[in-house]
Amino acid sequence: MSGQLGVGILGAGPVTQAIHLPTLARLPDLFRVTAVMDVDAQVAESVAARAMAEPAQSVQAVLDNPSVDVVAVCSPPRFHAEQVAAICAAGKRGILCEKPLAATSGEAEEIRRAAEAAGIPLVVGAMHAYDPGWLAAFDACAGWFDGVHTIRSTIVLPFNDRFEDWATQIARRPAPAANSGTPSPQERAQRIRGLVLGLSVHNLPLIRAVAPTLDRVDHAEFLTPFGGVISAVAAGRRVDLVAFMRPVWRPDWRLEFWGEERSLSVSFTPSYVHAGPASVTITDRHGERRLATPAHNGYQGEWMELHNLVSAAATPRYPLSTVVDDVAFAIDVADAAASAVLSGGPQ
Amino acid sequence: MTSPATVSIARPAREDFARSQRVVWASLPVSLSEGPGEARLLAVDGRLPDWLDALAAAIRAGLAGALVVRPVAGPSAPDIRAVADAATDAGTTVVVQTAWASNPAVPQLASAAAKQVPGIRLVDSLVQVPGDSAGQWADVLLDHLALLRAMSWPLDAVHFATHGANGYTVSGRQQATAVTMSAVRSTPGQPAVRMAAYGATGEAHLVVPAGDTAAPAAAWIVDQTAETVQPTRYESAARASWRRLYGAAAERSGEPAADLLDLADDAECVAAITKKRGRA
Numbered sequence: 001m002s003g004q005l006g007v008g009i010l011g012a013g014p015v016t017q018a019i020h021l022p023t024l025a026r027l028p029d030l031f032r033v034t035a036v037m038d039v040d041a042q043v044a045e046s047v048a049a050r051a052m053a054e055p056a057q058s059v060q061a062v063l064d065n066p067s068v069d070v071v072a073v074c075s076p077p078r079f080h081a082e083q084v085a086a087i088c089a090a091g092k093r094g095i096l097c098e099k100p101l102a103a104t105s106g107e108a109e110e111i112r113r114a115a116e117a118a119g120i121p122l123v124v125g126a127m128h129a130y131d132p133g134w135l136a137a138f139d140a141c142a143g144w145f146d147g148v149h150t151i152r153s154t155i156v157l158p159f160n161d162r163f164e165d166w167a168t169q170i171a172r173r174p175a176p177a178a179n180s181g182t183p184s185p186q187e188r189a190q191r192i193r194g195l196v197l198g199l200s201v202h203n204l205p206l207i208r209a210v211a212p213t214l215d216r217v218d219h220a221e222f223l224t225p226f227g228g229v230i231s232a233v234a235a236g237r238r239v240d241l242v243a244f245m246r247p248v249w250r251p252d253w254r255l256e257f258w259g260e261e262r263s264l265s266v267s268f269t270p271s272y273v274h275a276g277p278a279s280v281t282i283t284d285r286h287g288e289r290r291l292a293t294p295a296h297n298g299y300q301g302e303w304m305e306l307h308n309l310v311s312a313a314a315t316p317r318y319p320l321s322t323v324v325d326d327v328a329f330a331i332d333v334a335d336a337a338a339s340a341v342l343s344g345g346p347q
Numbered sequence: 348m349t350s351p352a353t354v355s356i357a358r359p360a361r362e363d364f365a366r367s368q369r370v371v372w373a374s375l376p377v378s379l380s381e382g383p384g385e386a387r388l389l390a391v392d393g394r395l396p397d398w399l400d401a402l403a404a405a406i407r408a409g410l411a412g413a414l415v416v417r418p419v420a421g422p423s424a425p426d427i428r429a430v431a432d433a434a435t436d437a438g439t440t441v442v443v444q445t446a447w448a449s450n451p452a453v454p455q456l457a458s459a460a461a462k463q464v465p466g467i468r469l470v471d472s473l474v475q476v477p478g479d480s481a482g483q484w485a486d487v488l489l490d491h492l493a494l495l496r497a498m499s500w501p502l503d504a505v506h507f508a509t510h511g512a513n514g515y516t517v518s519g520r521q522q523a524t525a526v527t528m529s530a531v532r533s534t535p536g537q538p539a540v541r542m543a544a545y546g547a548t549g550e551a552h553l554v555v556p557a558g559d560t561a562a563p564a565a566a567w568i569v570d571q572t573a574e575t576v577q578p579t580r581y582e583s584a585a586r587a588s589w590r591r592l593y594g595a596a597a598e599r600s601g602e603p604a605a606d607l608l609d610l611a612d613d614a615e616c617v618a619a620i621t622k623k624r625g626r627a
Binding site: 149150152154156218219221223224227229231238240242244246247248249250252258260261262263283284285287288344 | 468469471473475478506507509511512513514516518525527529531532533534535536537543545546547548549550569570571574
């Protein structure tokens with residue numbers, strides 16, 4: 001792993017400010033932020049100044065900047081396909097694209113084709129997939145996952161601003177979405193779709209690593225202010241997703257697997273804060289075992305992977321076909337959950 | 348009832364059941380005694396399928412009280428209610444001991460949650476059953492429902508239920524609160540139950556260890572400023588249940604068969620849930 005890469009960032013919202021800039025500051029031998037683009041000129045100026053980078057208001061300005069080697073796509077998902085295509089056309093050396101990779105499976109496929117045609121490595125900002133705790137768990141449980149019969153994702157968190165404010169000082173926080181009274185069934189369906197693609201999406205690639213295909217969503221219910229319960233079956237395994245955000249400080253972010261003679265529990269830190277890796281507990285008839293893991297977090301893992309791919313031509317941990325299938329899986333879950341909310345019955 | 352109440356085991360009973368009851372009685376020597384003479388309080392082995400018949404016989408015999416220990420699902424709700432009516436008529440106090448609801452941490456947490464956790468939106472609970480004892484999911488579900496009821500969150504509507512060889516998932520409502528109940532076939536040594544109730548400004552948590560020892564449950568309340576652990580209670584569910592029966596039978600206070608009526612409601616719910624789809 002050698003050679004510092006210049007980073008251009010598209011979109012300078014809280015994710016860039018609280019996640020990527022602090023993470024890149026931890027990896028000064030590998031990266032230097034050279035350009036920050038945002039459609040809000042003041043935000044672009046402010047955030048770029050933090051990294052002593054060039055501010056920009058257009059994608060093209062970042063792509064034209066010769067000091068930019070790799071690009072982080074931190075814009076809303078509906079822009080990802082178009083921006084990745086532009087980055088590939090500009091001949092940049094690598095891409096880190098925030099999750100979800102795309103808004104639709106078709107756009108994810110466009111991204112795959114563009115990156116493959118250009119030969120540009122692409123890493124999706126799915127930090128749990130690069131968390132050393134999860135990677136240690138995956139290695140330790142290889143061969144056992146076939147016997148998993150039940151998977152449960154529990155994500156109970158306060159709202160994001162609590163953690164953003166511990167990771168950075170936000171330049172300008174986007175206005176919260178207005179909620180007008182009791183949501184209609186259509187609004188509830190839309191919100192549970194947003195819940196899957198905005199919150200559950202963190203755990204879905206990990207679930208898909210064990211249960212690769214969605215069989216069906218049996219039940220889904222949206223909870224106010226923002227949460228939901230989803231009961232599904234994937235590759236024959238029961239998968240329960242419970243998520244709830246509320247203004248109480250205590251976080252609980254767990255992914256659990258039960259199978260023959262063993263269970264696995266992975267407990268993640270909240271998003272935004274740089275609090276180290278997930279803690280992993282494997283339980284079997286001999287007792288509990290906590291896995292020792294490297295001290296870095298999944299955000300650093302994403303960027304270290306990108307540097308490896310660009311500088312050392314390493315084999316990607318997650319090939320493009322995998323990340324495209326991850327998006328399709330997440331969208332399938334989101335769509336089926338939305339339908340279940342609307343129908344009140346199985347899908 | 349100021350002197351020790353004489354206690355006995357209803358027949359039939361398994362040998363290990365009789366032994367377990369004597370262990371509990373030995374921990375309440377001032378209150379309970381298995382001495383000679385007619386028993387005033389009786390232990391009914393609820394793991395036997397005809398436990399309701401044994402209880403009915405005890406009520407007919409005119410006992411002051413009976414403890415039904417870990418009743419299995421099976422008897423219908425109307426049959427249980429009929430025995431409850433008989434208990435009321437006879438003045439026989441009946442206490443039902445279930446796997447987790449009878450843990451002494453539960454009423455303590457329920458009381459704290461009622462005061463400190465307003466506006467509960469979600470109750471999420473998970474039961475882990477060791478693989479070698481899994482299989483009777485209706486029995487687990489009955490215990491699970493009893494715990495919800497003991498926490499004052501009885502399920503009053505079931506929206507979805509699935510069950511299979513490895514567990515179950517149930518989604519329902521208790522008034523405006525979403526309730527999820529999951530059970531999974533697991534490995535030994537894990538907590539038997541994990542339950543959390545999430546409100547707008549606070550939450551209540553309960554973790555009950557596996558086994559029937561006096562290992563304390565963990566219970567805590569979270570509010571906007573802190574996490575407050577409830578006092579630990581190193582008392583088994585069995586001992587707490589016998590203390591409760593002894594006290595209730597002595598005072599003859601309240602509904603003598605309220606536990607049975609609750610159990611009948613839960614049995615009705617089990618029957619409704621297990622009739623639903625059985626996929627996964």
